[in-house]
Amino acid sequence: MKDIHEVLRRKQAKFAQLGKQIEMLQQAAEKLREVAPLLAESEDDDSSVLAEVDEPNTMAAKAGATAPSQASAPKPVRGVAPRWP
Helix, strand or coil: CHHHHHHHHHHHHHHHHHHHHHHHHHHHHHHHHHHHHHHHHHHHHHHHHHHHHHHHHHHHHHHHHHHHHHHHHCCCCCCCCCCCC
């Protein structure tokens, strides 16, 4: 059987740790509320820049998606015997 005082001490330590985490999350939420309007304003600017950046990557991804299927298909070579040195 566990010592009731040890269990109580652990629970209190966990409770104190959770209290600190809650306090830190509340502080972070306050800071995010301050920054949210600034992020909303710059979001419009970022979306146009991101669209320009994504276009080349999308083309490269499409090219990369088709290249392995072409590269993995071996070309049939018939009538030629392999030569050994």
